[in-house]
Amino acid sequence: MSNTTPGNRDKRSPQPSLLQRIRLAFSAFFSILSSPTVAARVDRLHRDDVPAPAAAPVAPVAPLRQAAPDAALQLLALLQRDARLIDFTQEDLASYADADIGAAARIVHEGCRKVLREHFTITPVRPEAEGSRISLDAGFDAGAVRLTGNVVGSAPFKGSISHRGWRATEVRLPKLAASHDVTVLAQAEVEL
Amino acid sequence: MSTPRYAIGVDLGTTHCALAWVDLEASDGDATRHGVLQVPQLTGSGQVEASTLLPSFLYLPHADELAPGDLDLPWPSPHDYAVGEMARARGATTPIRLVSSAKSWLCHAGADRRAAMLPSDAPPEVQRVSPLEASTRYLSHLRCAWDHTYPEAPFAQQDVTVTIPASFDPAARELTVEAAKAAGYQNLTLLEEPQAALYNWIQHSGGKWRRDVQPGDVILVIDVGGGTSDFSLIAVLEHEGTLELHRIAVGEHILLGGDNMDLTLAHLVARKLAAAGTTLDPWQMRALGYACRGAKESLLADDHGELAAQPIVVPSRGSKLIGGAIRTELTADEVRTTIVEGFFPDVPVSNRPASRVRGGLTQIGLPYAQDAGVTRHLAALLGRQVDATAELAGFVRANAPDATFLHPSAVLFNGGVFKSTLLAERTLGTLNGWLAAEGAAPARVLAGADLDLAVARGAAYYGYVRRGHGVRIRGGTARAYYVAIESAMPAIPGMEPPMQALCVAPFGMEEGAEAELASQQFGLVVGEPIQLRFFGSSVRRQDPLGTLLDYWQADELQELGEIRATLPPEGRRDGDVVQVRLRAVATDTGTLELTAVAIDGDGHWKIEFDVRTNG
Numbered sequence: 001m002s003n004t005t006p007g008n009r010d011k012r013s014p015q016p017s018l019l020q021r022i023r024l025a026f027s028a029f030f031s032i033l034s035s036p037t038v039a040a041r042v043d044r045l046h047r048d049d050v051p052a053p054a055a056a057p058v059a060p061v062a063p064l065r066q067a068a069p070d071a072a073l074q075l076l077a078l079l080q081r082d083a084r085l086i087d088f089t090q091e092d093l094a095s096y097a098d099a100d101i102g103a104a105a106r107i108v109h110e111g112c113r114k115v116l117r118e119h120f121t122i123t124p125v126r127p128e129a130e131g132s133r134i135s136l137d138a139g140f141d142a143g144a145v146r147l148t149g150n151v152v153g154s155a156p157f158k159g160s161i162s163h164r165g166w167r168a169t170e171v172r173l174p175k176l177a178a179s180h181d182v183t184v185l186a187q188a189e190v191e192l
Numbered sequence: 193m194s195t196p197r198y199a200i201g202v203d204l205g206t207t208h209c210a211l212a213w214v215d216l217e218a219s220d221g222d223a224t225r226h227g228v229l230q231v232p233q234l235t236g237s238g239q240v241e242a243s244t245l246l247p248s249f250l251y252l253p254h255a256d257e258l259a260p261g262d263l264d265l266p267w268p269s270p271h272d273y274a275v276g277e278m279a280r281a282r283g284a285t286t287p288i289r290l291v292s293s294a295k296s297w298l299c300h301a302g303a304d305r306r307a308a309m310l311p312s313d314a315p316p317e318v319q320r321v322s323p324l325e326a327s328t329r330y331l332s333h334l335r336c337a338w339d340h341t342y343p344e345a346p347f348a349q350q351d352v353t354v355t356i357p358a359s360f361d362p363a364a365r366e367l368t369v370e371a372a373k374a375a376g377y378q379n380l381t382l383l384e385e386p387q388a389a390l391y392n393w394i395q396h397s398g399g400k401w402r403r404d405v406q407p408g409d410v411i412l413v414i415d416v417g418g419g420t421s422d423f424s425l426i427a428v429l430e431h432e433g434t435l436e437l438h439r440i441a442v443g444e445h446i447l448l449g450g451d452n453m454d455l456t457l458a459h460l461v462a463r464k465l466a467a468a469g470t471t472l473d474p475w476q477m478r479a480l481g482y483a484c485r486g487a488k489e490s491l492l493a494d495d496h497g498e499l500a501a502q503p504i505v506v507p508s509r510g511s512k513l514i515g516g517a518i519r520t521e522l523t524a525d526e527v528r529t530t531i532v533e534g535f536f537p538d539v540p541v542s543n544r545p546a547s548r549v550r551g552g553l554t555q556i557g558l559p560y561a562q563d564a565g566v567t568r569h570l571a572a573l574l575g576r577q578v579d580a581t582a583e584l585a586g587f588v589r590a591n592a593p594d595a596t597f598l599h600p601s602a603v604l605f606n607g608g609v610f611k612s613t614l615l616a617e618r619t620l621g622t623l624n625g626w627l628a629a630e631g632a633a634p635a636r637v638l639a640g641a642d643l644d645l646a647v648a649r650g651a652a653y654y655g656y657v658r659r660g661h662g663v664r665i666r667g668g669t670a671r672a673y674y675v676a677i678e679s680a681m682p683a684i685p686g687m688e689p690p691m692q693a694l695c696v697a698p699f700g701m702e703e704g705a706e707a708e709l710a711s712q713q714f715g716l717v718v719g720e721p722i723q724l725r726f727f728g729s730s731v732r733r734q735d736p737l738g739t740l741l742d743y744w745q746a747d748e749l750q751e752l753g754e755i756r757a758t759l760p761p762e763g764r765r766d767g768d769v770v771q772v773r774l775r776a777v778a779t780d781t782g783t784l785e786l787t788a789v790a791i792d793g794d795g796h797w798k799i800e801f802d803v804r805t806n807g
Contacts, residue, residue, distance in 0.1 A: 087513040096514050103505045103519040179261035180238030
């Protein structure tokens with residue numbers, strides 16, 4: 001892909017525009033949600049947090065994998081079908097009263113819930129109640145637990161859980177026919 | 193053929209199908225290894241997902257409606273129809289191409305069930321299918337799903353039990369077998385759904401059921417599914433130290449279920465909206481039905497009466513979600529008056545369902561129950577069956593002599609409707625009110641059955657106990673069957689000759705039993721069909737074979753449509769008359785077979801139950 005050769009990188013603006021960032025954020029969101037591998041990679045990216053080009057100009061750069069968009073598109077289609085999520089987010093809220101938005105939000109909320117329940121098994125990363133104190137031994141999975149606040153010293157780390165985290169233990173996306181076009185998120189409907 | 197590895201149970205429901213299995217090799221005694229098949233099905237065009245339930249809907253798309261590959265399944269798939277979730281979803285927007293409730297049509301004696309007639313309101317260019325064909329497609333989908341999931345244990349080699357409503361008449365039973373055969377089912381047995389539910393309860397108890405029931409118990413199974421209500425009464429007795437279960441009575445066929453309740457609520461809310469000046473189109477009406485079901489479930493699950501109302505939102509059809517949605521609410525009071533009081537009224541046991549004389553036009557549609565009161569239908573059954581245990585050999589607890597209805601001592605609920613504890617409690621409360629009024633002890637609830645999947649699971653378990661691994665429910669046929677005979681008397685102008693009813697199959701014929709009627713002969717004209725009016729009775733337990741009834745109460749005998757025998761003209765001349773006797777056999781499969789047997793010679797001809805009354 002284009003982003004691995006320096007020449008191409010030079011052509012790009014080093015600071016993506018807001019629009020590009022939004023697109024990137026959405027695509028990352030769904031890739032992370034649908035693929036544990038991508039999630040692990042992104043997480044590693046977060047932890048290392050290295051300003052890559054400057055710090056290691058000679059070290060070999062691990063190629064970043066672009067997640068196949070199919071699963072993300074499929075999930076978007078499900079969220080549109082059951083929760084009308086695209087309809088909802090494409091509308092301008094400014095002109096509507098809160099009561100109208102609330103009515104629509106019920107459809108979106110109920111539908112999103114259905115999609116999550118039917119297609120994912122989501123469990124908390126930490127089974128303990130939020131607020132309870134836990135101890136993290138050396139070698140804990142930094143991909144699954146994020147340390148915040150006064151991060152100093154060495155393991156075991158003692159702290160209280162502010163968020164239990166979520167982990168998708170199972171993903172059950174519909175199987176697709178070979179010819180199925182996933183870029184159609186919702187078919188246009190024509191009533192005869 | 194090799195010994196089956198699995199006992200498979202198939203619930204062919206009015207609104208949903210399911211398939212469960214018991215691993216015969218890995219099961220021993222009360223400990224069974226069992227499961228439910230995740231059925232891969234189309235959920236949208238070109239999308240396949242697995243679910244435990246297969247909605248019993250068939251969609252017949254227009255040739256240009258779908259892209260190539262949109263109907264692809266994990267197995268070689270049909271290219272002109274879809275069943276399951278996608279069929280239901282597509283059919284919601286294009287109802288003229290949707291086949292639903294095929295099972296209710298299958299037991300509708302007024303319709304020709306082999307004729308391509310569904311969808312009944314389809315335009316002429318839609319290639320219609322028969323109720324039989326629709327059922328075949330659901331069953332066939334389940335078989336393919338099994339073979340896809342367990343390729344090492346081919347479906348055709350397993351032991352299969354298909355469930356039917358207890359109220360199915362001989363014709364509907366035979367048609368179910370025909371559909372299953374056409375779908376490639378081979379080692380096939382039929383089982384009544386309420387019995388399957390009780391089998392599931394027994395299986396679920398893991399052997400403890402023997403402590404939960406005593407000899408003398410009468411178990412009432414109340415099964416209210418999506419489209420039908422089905423009741424059965426099962427007596428517990430002791431024989432040589434072991435408990436035996438006898439199914440002593442079944443209810444009538446009542447087309448009344450959860451879908452009717454959702455529809456009623458949707459109309460109630462639509463009327464409210466109409467009063468406020470908002471009218472709904474058919475698409476919104478269906479969306480409203482969905483929304484009402486959700487709200488109803490929340491309100492009925494609320495045991496403490498904390499919820500006063502649930503908001504109902506009907507989304508707009510276009511992409512403007514926020515501006516276009518219609519908002520209203522469903523109150524707890526509305527649900528209470530409509531569902532609890534409307535469908536489960538707390539009536540005295542002497543109450544009976546209202547019935548109007550149907551106009552001729554109603555024949556076009558399904559004969560839906562005219563009285564929505566499930567409790568009234570229940571009162572009618574218990575009242576009709578007051579003497580059901582009187583002649584049961586070995587049954588210890590006789591009904592009180594002055595009882596006006598049969599007193600059940602235990603209740604097993606089944607069907608999605610009873611996920612609402614409120615409705616289960618109301619039904620039990622009403623029943624216990626009746627019992628208290630006659631000084632009888634209250635009935636207790638047999639808990640623990642899985643309301644959605646009990647029938648499929650129980651059917652699979654039945655395949656296991658039939659091989660000698662547990663208690664079986666006995667009882668045989670739940671009706672006695674009669675044919676009408678015209679009395680030999682001089683014709684009186686202006687009067688139809690009076691009719692007599694001849695018992696051709698007595699009550700309680702166990703599987704394998706045979707009854708040949710020696711006393712009465714019929715003359716069959718070669719080449720011309722002989723048609724006989726056919727009746728069933730769920731209360732005349734004592735009529736032996738050959739009984740000739742001159743007179744009966746109106747509610748004792750129900751007409752089941754006509755039966756027909758045709759003699760092929762082989763080796764005879766048209767117009768010849770052959771004298772025959774009638775022979776009834778309760779088959780191992782679970783159907784009744786009537787044959788005409790020639791008195792001279794060894795010819796015999798099957799009598800068809802499924803005859804279209806008006807040709």
